[in-house]
Amino acid sequence: GQQLNQSPQSMFIQEGEDVSMNCTSSSIFNTWLWYKQDPGEGPVLLIALYKAGELTSNGRLTAQFGITRKDSFLNISASIPSDVGIYFCAGQLVGGSQGNLIFGKGTKLSVKP
Amino acid sequence: ETGVTQTPRHLVMGMTNKKSLKCEQHLGHNAMYWYKQSAKKPLELMFVYNFKEQTENNSVPSRFSPECPNSSHLFLHLHTLQPEDSALYLCASSLSTGLRREIGELFFGEGSRLTVL
Numbered sequence: 001g002q003q004l005n006q007s008p009q010s011m012f013i014q015e016g017e018d019v020s021m022n023c024t025s026s027s028i029f030n031t032w033l034w035y036k037q038d039p040g041e042g043p044v045l046l047i048a049l050y051k052a053g054e055l056t057s058n059g060r061l062t063a064q065f066g067i068t069r070k071d072s073f074l075n076i077s078a079s080i081p082s083d084v085g086i087y088f089c090a091g092q093l094v095g096g097s098q099g100n101l102i103f104g105k106g107t108k109l110s111v112k113p
Numbered sequence: 114e115t116g117v118t119q120t121p122r123h124l125v126m127g128m129t130n131k132k133s134l135k136c137e138q139h140l141g142h143n144a145m146y147w148y149k150q151s152a153k154k155p156l157e158l159m160f161v162y163n164f165k166e167q168t169e170n171n172s173v174p175s176r177f178s179p180e181c182p183n184s185s186h187l188f189l190h191l192h193t194l195q196p197e198d199s200a201l202y203l204c205a206s207s208l209s210t211g212l213r214r215e216i217g218e219l220f221f222g223e224g225s226r227l228t229v230l
Contacts, residue, residue, distance in 0.1 A: 040223070042119075042203050042224045043221045044221070045218055045220065088156070101156075101158065103156040105155050
């Protein structure tokens with residue numbers, strides 16, 4: 001099946017540092033979504049991207065839809081302890097069916113105060 | 114308070130039991146989904162309901178039976194499950210025009226943690 005390669009798998013950073021994670025695929029996507037999941041909770045939507053090249057911010061978070069439509073990245077600036085969690089990218093393939101998002105395996109972020 | 118509510122949050126059942134998971138969305142959405150989240154694996158889409166009609170069954174075993182009585186409620190009926198079915202089951206909803214295959218933005222519930230003994 002289709003796969004998204006999300007990296008890194010985990011990150012251990014100091015509070016205040018910037019964070020960058022990305023997802024890549026050999027397939028073309030028409031939508032990219034970034035989610036955060038806290039332990040014992042469901043994923044929460046952070047940013048949605050719908051056009052190639054689109055750059056969108058949500059507070060300290062910035063995400064971009066790659067020009068090739070095969071990748072996306074998420075940056076977090078000046079990390080704080082509450083940024084801890086697992087971040088997932090998700091994309092809908094061109095021609096994909098409704099709801100059939102392809103999810104990455106997640107990036108687990110740990111922030112040391 | 115989340116716009117998508119799932120009950121129960123935790124469920125332990127034997128392989129011969131019959132149980133159901135419930136999902137309710139208060140967002141006015143018209144599409145609802147069941148996803149399965151297992152350790153070390155990406156989220157897997159199980160079922161999609163659009164305007165109460167099932168539009169996607171992602172090759173899910175028949176021991177999982179969904180029911181969508183209206184656009185706000187979604188159930189997942191479980192029977193004769195296997196230990197490998199233990200996972201976090203996530204319900205999600207989105208606003209769909211139903212006219213084309215756009216994704217909309219999925220809003221997830223907090224999940225039901227299922228353990229099959």
